[in-house]
Amino acid sequence: MVAALEFVAVSKIYRGFGARQLQALNDFSLRVEPGEIFGFLGPNGAGKSTAIHLAMGFMRPTSGYGRMLGTPFGNARTRRRVGFLAENVALYHRRAERLVRFYGALSGMGGPSLSKRSREVLELVGLESQSNRNVGKFSRGMLQRTGCAQALVNDPELLILDEPTSALDPLARVAVRELLLHSRAQGKTIFLSSHLLSEVELICDRVAVINRGQVVRLGRTADLLHCADRIKISARHISAQSFEESSEENGVVTFSVPAGSERATLERVWNLGGEIVSVNPLRRSLEDIFVEATSAPVSMDQGMVQ
């Protein structure tokens, strides 16, 4: 099957004045399958936006190559089937509906279907009542919503979103989440860069964590969160001091033990007069994984090479 998005050994070096260089991506490889919501995570300066800009053809890799929907990066015809939202949304100062129509027309749409679609997407992002207002007078969140509408107008097969919810209020975030899930149900692919780990955890099928321009974790979200080698046990009527690294809340003591030792632990709880509340495989949060994957000390000028 043709990948929705594919980076093959991509490196990107930003050149400054003189000998100053900064390696933003280093032998970066990644494959996004069609029909999935792919979470793209990484600390500030990890190279997420750089990778996205390379995919959109805004820049050329220093080495390596990549494909988008089966064609090399930078193909204008392919971009007609793609929607993109930049991290800093910058749009012309026009009335929202006209603006969305303008971007739709740039993707080759036209006629009554474009007008209909423009109204539709503005409604999807909750801006139907603002469609006649000038975007220049919008708040940051409203601008980001307009950006979303602009990205969706051509009904893209592949949506590339660079921190699409960073300025949105909680209600709008939920709406975008539902929008993305709905798009996936229609067979669309979504490549989502985000710092909102809870959101990513909820909707992404797979995630990649990148650090210093390289993939440091990659996998299905469920597999990453599931930690098969530890078991989480909660019990009542025991003292928290009896078990290492335990926490107590409302009289329930919770701790984790290596898999295989749960039987012995349960017996110990009973022997101490305790009562088991629950026994589950330990689930970690995406935050734990993120911290673990990126915890090597990073200084802001990490990528500098002379």
Added chain:
Amino acid sequence: MKPVLLIAINFVREQRWPIFVLLLWVLLLAVLGLAANIPRDREDLLFVFKQVSIYVVAFSIFFGGSAIYSERKSRRILAVLSKGVSRQQYLSGLVLGVTIACGIYCFALGLTGSWTLGEAGFPMLQVWFLMACLVAACMLAGTVALMFSTFLNPFFAAGATALVLGLPALAGQTVAPRWADAIPVYSLVAIVLRSSYRFPGRAVWFPILLALVEMLIFWALSAQIFWRVDIAVAVE
């Protein structure tokens, strides 16, 4: 073709204030035409007409030299090029936009000129020929500026453009007059500047055609350069 047109119209829309300011000069000529005793002040009118003609060429360099820069600086270029628009189409849109912007001005100037100068005894058809010269000069100058602006900031792009357009003119003055035609912006402007009531000049289309051909060459050159440019990289 449609994206090219959309980008061109959008460019004109974004530049509506500079275009409006430019049109005030034409208004000045019209006011002079109304206020003046045309037969007596006809030399002054021609002088103002020539002055106002030159401004548009300067503006075409400004338009061409700043278009990509301001789009990159404001990051608005990203949303445009994220759609089904190739870089060549984008450049073509800007060239067309510069042409339309200057065309609007030249049309207004042509109308006012053919009325004021026409009344003073200047052949009306020749006024329109001079406008054609101006539009061609603007297209070429704007495209050269656009080419430099793909990799230089507007200030240096304007300087480089002035150099490229000025050197043939200088060679035309010092070496041999034919050199001035090498990049015919100066020679096209000179046609306008040399015209007078006694010698309004003839309609010579060669420099106009040459300007159009060279415009295509510079456009192709800018496409070659722009194709390699990292547009997402911030500009200062």
